[in-house]
Amino acid sequence: MFIDEAIIKVKAGDGGDGIVAWRREFKVERGGPFGGNGGNGGSIIFKVDPGLSTLLDFKYQKHIRAKNGERGGTKVQHGKNAPDLIIRVPQGTTVYDVKTGLIIADLVEVGQDAVIAKGGRGGRGNAAFATSRNVAPDYCELGEPGEEREVKLVLKVLADVGLVGFPSVGKSTIIAAVSAARPKIAPYHFTTLHPNLGVVSVPDGRSFVMADLPGLIEGASQGAGLGFQFLKHIERTRVIVHVVDIAGSEGRDPYEDYVKINNELKSYKMNLLKRPQIIVANKMDLPGAKENLEKFKARLQEDYPVIPISAATRENLNAMLYTIADTLEKAEYVSIYEEDEFFENQYLKLDDDNKPKFTVEQDPDGVYRVTGELIERLFKMTNFNQHESVRRFSKTLRKYGVDQALREKGVKDGDTVRILNYEFEFLD
Ligand SMILES: Nc1nc2c(ncn2[C@@H]2O[C@H](COP(=O)(O)OP(=O)(O)OP(=O)(O)O)[C@@H](O)[C@H]2O)c(=O)[nH]1
Ligand SMILES: [Mg+2]
Structure with missing residues (x-):
């Protein structure tokens, strides 16, 4: 099951208390201070695991707690530190603090990690407070409480390019033709219910990650169809591949489809129309496609490249791949969050x-x-x-x-x- 949002509670371990104790010596009632420090509580650390592709684990694991540090001992014994708890998350996971709505971490690189709740420091025992002026301190610190917070995890898949378009225009057929991804392909709408990722190799040796996304319809950015919840998976892509059914095989006009989808991309919060776009005119093998392609080009106002292909007969797929790879080379890295959306900056x-x-x-x-x-x-x-x-x-x-x-x-x-x-x- 593909899960891309989850809300969970995390509680880091408390630090162990320091203690007050005294050295016992022959004939001396009260020797020097002998109380040890408490150990540190364990932190909760989220770490990217490239083998994971969903937040499904967090559907069942709603509370995560790290262990507390041990209390200090006599004879200046340091209480044991509790181990940090490492929680694995898929690449592209953003972690929000629910209370403030701010971002604690955006985990995108393989192996990247972040402390989501910090373990408490162990309290100091009285031995730690001894100085030349106060040789017998009779006080100690309590352990610091571990951080506790509610966090929201949002997975926004990490891909270089995203395939967008109306349902049934052939997005899944395309990714299946150019990568090892094997999504379901069928002649009805909303066959694809979650993003599929595929690694695409261009014949000249370049490669990129492509995301096949659920179909969009008019009003998607307001929640129509499968809507808005999937538009977030386009956020991290640097190039948008806009697929149209150029044969109009379901009776719609390809150019009107194109305008409607672009309106949705524009209304989405980040104005996804600012990304470089490539138009892929699919289903060129069907009757009427050639005439429609000419009409489409004549009406097109933007200077996006238009690549006619047939995913079914594999016609012209390499031309599409070269155009995507070239566009990616020129595309800037997109940062999807502003500095002031991060917790640490606020x-x-x-x-x-x-x-x-x-x-x-x-x-x-x-x-x-x-x-x-x-x-x-x-x-x-x-x-x-x-x-x-x-x-x-x-x-x-x-x-x-x-x-x-x-x-x-x-x-x-x-x-x-x-x-x-x-x-x-x-x-x-
Ligand atoms: N003739 C022809 N049919 C195609 C071509 N590409 C896809 N199809 C057919 O169009 C139908 C829909 O294809 P999908 O790849 O599932 O379309 P999709 O865009 O992924 O659809 P959703 O997942 O519902 O958004 C299937 O029956 C495909 O076999 C093509 O180039 N030519
Ligand atoms: Mg599909």
């Missing part, structure tokens, strides 16, 4: 001074709330049962300018301040 964690970004806002009940990714993480790693950990947390907030920002908002000593679901008393 959610830089640090501001210009290299301090974490945060905001101070008033909740409906009047209490001031501090939000910000790094501040919230720091908060989660603080062990509030340890006096010293709390002190360190407040010190860091001061260093990052959170205190200052609160004061500027009018927060005074003794007022309540919120981070996540917790409340504190603000003390200068």
Whole structure:
């Protein structure tokens, strides 16, 4: 089954907690700090596997979790790091963060990988905090929580050229004639229900990947027929091969077909008409084809090449392949996303001074709330049962300018301040 969209939840492993422990020595009640660090949680990494061609696996696997890091041990033993979890995806998979709609990764190269949810760092044990000024720290960090998010996977097949046209014009017959792909071919509409890819070898040694796509009809970009959901598979192609039934064997006018399909390509979000196009006039073996070809050329306004062929009798196929290969050589690489559609470009964690970004806002009940990714993480790693950990947390907030920002908002000593679901008393 061909599946090209899926929504799943991912949760990276939490870091293990650091611990507080002490060395025991003869006659010494409390030796040096001996608590080890927690291990790191496993990250969830998506990696391109060229052997995969569908997102079918994600129909059954809706929750993916990586393992947590181990807690630190006594004798300064480091807790074990959890292994990263590698999830294989087909080439051409775009991973969106559902909450923001932004792209986390666009996985197109063979072997390309991306961290989709980062494992939490292990918390430090008290041994790690020992300094010459504080030889016996009695605090430790909690493990950092692993990232958790809902992601949408969209497969947009990776091909150099895409065959587009009305149903039954012969797209699947063409790809079957020039590659090893064996799609179903039949004299009824919408025989092809998902894209088929084929590697095409040109007699002069060049080669390219061709995609045979489901037929389009008028209104496809608005969802008519199989519609819009398949137009996304044209997005990554650099050249469009527009197939027409030049014999008009189903009673339609080939030129009108051509205009209708181009209107759909134009209305699609990326204006696919900007791509180089080659017109393939198929079914030249049928009666009336030659006259129709002349009429078609006379009405054609664009200067696209028109290649007459017959996929059935294999006539003129090489001329078609040379034209496609030549056009591909000149075609530019198309980038299908804008820079600002990517998560990392929108959610830089640090501001210009290299301090974490945060905001101070008033909740409906009047209490001031501090939000910000790094501040919230720091908060989660603080062990509030340890006096010293709390002190360190407040010190860091001061260093990052959170205190200052609160004061500027009018927060005074003794007022309540919120981070996540917790409340504190603000003390200068
Ligand atoms: N006479 C003739 N018939 C052809 C030619 N090419 C394809 N056909 C026939 O046209 C019919 C439709 O061909 P397909 O290749 O399935 O058409 P398609 O464009 O892939 O159709 P959809 O998948 O439904 O969009 C089949 O019966 C083919 O045998 C040709 O060059 N000449
Ligand atoms: Mg087909």
